[in-house]
Amino acid sequence: MKTIVIQGLGEMGGSLAAALYHQHHIIGVDQNTDIINEACAKQIIHEGTTNLSAVAGKADVIILATPVSVILSTIKTLGQLVLKDDVIITDAGSTKQSIFEQAKITFDQQYITFIGGHAMAGTQNSGLDAVNPTLYQGVPYFLIPIDKQSKQNVPELKQILQSIGANFTEIDTQQHDDLMAMISDVPHIAAFALVNAAVKQLGDAQVFGQYVAGGFKDTTRIAGSNAKVWTDILLSNQDSIVDSLHVYTEALKEIEIALTNGNRLELEALLSRAQDSRQHLGEKA
Structure with a gap:
């Protein structure tokens, strides 16, 4: 069992949390305490906080499931924290070029593994009401390694996320x-x-x-x-x-x-x- 920190408990992040709930220890991060409390009550997450910095050091995997602009600022924050040596950071952003540029700058010369992620799932709905633990089943889920080190860790991330039922595919950033x-x-x-x-x-x-x-x-x-x-x-x-x-x-x-x-x-x-x-x-x- 891994400790997985998921920032953003909307449809995408919340559905990931729900799909992984029974296999791993899920810590949810959201700026809205009501959402955290509701997610705990619905057994979407095991615990939650509004402060990513307070829990990031516990994580084996950190998933950034927020808008791209927030992902970019969060990457900067993570670069200033003490994290586990073998931590894997991934995201759920729908575009990758700007995220990868920031990750390369922030994590340069560090031990951190960053693997881009994006599932072809989701609806026009949003929030906890849109959370669906089967949302990712059978859908294409792109994993985009940032360098040789992260490429070597792609199989491990697939193994950790396997219970969501997605079809994982490696692809490069521009493609x-x-x-x-x-x-x-x-x-x-x-x-x-x-x-x-x-x-x-x-x-x-x-x-x-x-x-x-x-x-x-x-x-x-x-x-x-x-x-x-x-x-x-x-x-x-x-x-x-x-x-x-x-x-x-x-x-x-x-x-x-x-x-x-x-x-x-x-x-x-x-x-x-x-x-x-x-x-x-x-x-x-």
Whole structure:
């Protein structure tokens, strides 16, 4: 049994804690004491605190499950603390470039093992009410070693986290951020933008919302995500997202041109290409 400190008890961190609760000793860290008390009462964590510095030295594994901007400041804090010699620090941030840059600066010449982490899990919901101990089962969970030392410790981290039931995959930092930009970040931007466009053209959502059906609801579901959290995510992966947005807007332009020209063959070809690709999602190459 390991002592695992998890900072951030929202959907992602809380679900990790719940999934690991019966295998390890879980210490939760959150700035809200009510959340800590509720998490203890619900047997999501064994104990909790608002002060990471007070418990970090006990940890075999430290998981940073907060917004990227908070992860960056926490890494700086951890660099000033006395931690276990074999501690593993990992995160749940959706982008990695800025996190790795900070980790390399902070932990340079230190014994600390840092392994980036990111699971393709989660919903538009947030907080302890969204905690689900089965959230990670069967989902891709990226592990990104920062150097040769951390790469050697990836099997150990997999072993510690195995009870969450995720499919662990190693990937490099840039490949991860480019992938996330197109398959996660741009879809959220598209959902936010579609809702804003509908309001701009049709008026308040209470006016047209009573008429919307599955297509609009399904496409915009993730526009219900926390705006503050997603502002942080998008700004943390700015370059990759802008590149992916260019590709996305070019694809929209192709459809616009086909419609403007009344070009049935071109329009059907574009839609058929997307239909075929969509049907193969989830299949391994």
